[in-house]
Amino acid sequence: MAKLVDIQGRFPCEPDNKKPTLIKKWEYSTALYPPNNAFTSDNTFTLVTTDTFMLGIYELGPGGVFAPLDIHPGDESYYILNGPVVQRSGNGQFAYLETGEGLFMPEGAWHCCHNFSDQKTRILYFITPKAWDEHIPPAVIPTEEETKFYKGPNNDNLPDMRGAIKDISRQGCTDDIGCWPVDPAEARKTGAVYAVRDFEKLNNVHGTTHPMLLRFITSNDYGHFGEMVLPAGGYGPRCSDPDVHKGDGALYCVDGPVTVNLVDAEESFVLEPEDTFFLPAGTKYQLVNFENKPVKVVFAITEL
Incomplete structure (x- = not known):
């Protein structure tokens, strides 16, 4: 329906004219992301994009991946509508997520997503306070030498994440509202990403x-x-x-x-x-x- 860059912060309402709005599924704005290569793009549906957050859905076909790695100047959270999916972080974390599970990615975390199944996968995402800077997609993408993965060429010279990832398996309480699954400032500093299983x-x-x-x-x-x-x-x-x-x-x-x-x-x-x-x-x-x-x-x- 429209380019992502054209509707950022303006769907379904202009920032100075916000009102409660029902958005039917056939009214969602659709686009490929990244927009310049359909072979490595996901099918993106923008549900809401305001001056304070973005809510959308992206789909990956069987065996699909969106590439290259993406990044946002805000936190991003996932809710898996149809899984499984594998989320890859540039720091060497890989999360296998089933339907109904979630994910927390702090701002500045490089990421992409794979579908290794024989079914279409769908991810509901929430980015706040801002989804992109002036470039959609980002203008500068990390090289293989700047990311970690199995037998990556520069793994030994990149940060060891084992001490940065916190255990979130404990039972939470009301006092955790505002800092779940981890302290947000610490997560943004370390770049650690957290899969949030149903029991978490x-x-x-x-x-x-x-x-x-x-x-x-x-x-x-x-x-x-x-x-x-x-x-x-x-x-x-x-x-x-x-x-x-x-x-x-x-x-x-x-x-x-x-x-x-x-x-x-x-x-x-x-x-x-x-x-x-x-x-x-x-x-x-x-x-x-x-x-x-x-x-x-x-x-x-x-x-x-």
Whole structure:
């Protein structure tokens, strides 16, 4: 629909005219990335791109890879919609990720992704506060001598990452909101990347009157990314307690349909699977489940 460079920070709204917006899956902006070589490009769908974050999906065909390595001036988090995928970092880390698992990449981490399966893979990504500088893709790419991999030509002269990677397998707590899966400043300093398996997500509950499960993949000073799971049942439809955020955000429907109710505006919108809803900062909303099964959305919020 448009070049990535043309819609950066401006979809579905201009920065000075943000409003709650339902984006149907057929309205996503599509492009190849990188745009200059289809053979090593992924199929990219831009869901939301504002002055504070970007939310999108990229697809890789069987045996595919996007190349060369990419980098962002913000943190990037993954939610694997259809796996498995193998994420490669320039520092020599390789993460094998299954459907429903996540990944945290601090700003400045060089990366690419491989699909070694016989099925198409799909990755939901959240980049904040900024996805790219002036060049899309980056103008300067690391050489083989500047990255680590099996029998890489310069492995011995590059940093040893073993002491930089932290163990994130412990059970988290409410105090970890804002620094999950690791301290963000330290991760940005070391460049360590973290796969967040299902059992490593930070679990919490939003609301006491109408509790809803929150499962953070990442939570730090740049943004918060994870799952909201709203159960079914009860007297009438199950709904979440109303919430409002200090920063912009978006909801992506994984298992639905689910209704987004704008409490103050007295408007509601139905999200079907793969639809997205953009929530400008200060929007009071709640989720409503009219189904006989739990519903799930992925949230991407810049400030809680």
